[in-house]
Amino acid sequence: MNTLKDLVSITPFDKVWGKIILNYSDRMEREIKDIQNDFIVLYEKLHNVELKDNLSNMFIYIVAFESDEDDEPVYQPSFDENNQNLYFDVSGRDDEHFGYSLVGNNFNEWLNFYIDSDTLNSMSFESILAHCLWEMTFFGYDNFDNDNDNDNDNDNEMN
Template identity: 50%
Template sequence: MMVTLKQLIMDTDFNQVWECIARHYEIRAEVTIDNYKDKYKDLYEKLATLKPTDNSKNMYIYINVFKDDGNDDYYCPDSFDENDEELYFDVSGKDDEWCGYSIVNCGFEKWLGFYIDEDTLAKLSPPNIIAHCLVEMTFFGFEQKLDEEGYLIID
């Protein structure tokens, strides 16, 4: 059965998701990540009430996991502990023709309707999957202006 991001959010407690965000994104933030906790919590509650857009292109969210080998070269480890703070995560989308896309400019409703790819579900827990998606979804901020097709209007 295909699982959407919305389903994961409905079944997962925000505090578990927050632990993952704080763990993996603390070092990349110029301000302490705790300043964002309320924003993420408000967004999480909002996402739980939003109606997902119909996923007409059968878009899947997949997350690649990388590690730095110490020489600024990145590789994908075959096995890893998802809570390892040295991991990097790349979130993107693939459609039914398996073309890869950046989905950073998709509106929240689109994200909610996207399926989670099976490999991603197999290697990462729901709180981690949601955490990496939330960080990607808010790359341009927590407020969204959308065009009629549900993509971000970036000022």
């Protein structure tokens, strides 16, 4: 089973950044170069941070939706990950199959979450990472468990 950390370890940042730009550039509230710098620093930290145990066997699920003519979401069981008309939902499910928003989890936890096999089979590692990183940074770029691993002062800035 692959964890998010496994994907971070083998996927170059520039490929992940390309997918972030593809899917989220229209949602960025700050200058792209500033956001890119924040993501570069974060991605480097993710390579070295201490993991927290995944005691509940949390899996990351990413599903795609497209809006219909009434602007209602329609689940897309198969899709082209580069389709800019899609939007993606990142959520978690534990060993009791309960669904969760993962946005409140710290990055040390995220890294040790498993990636659902359907998610792994439906998109590239860089797309999975782009969607996870976007979700992870909803409240900032410094949500680590260990204070000594983080010296980033933009912990209150959002995308």
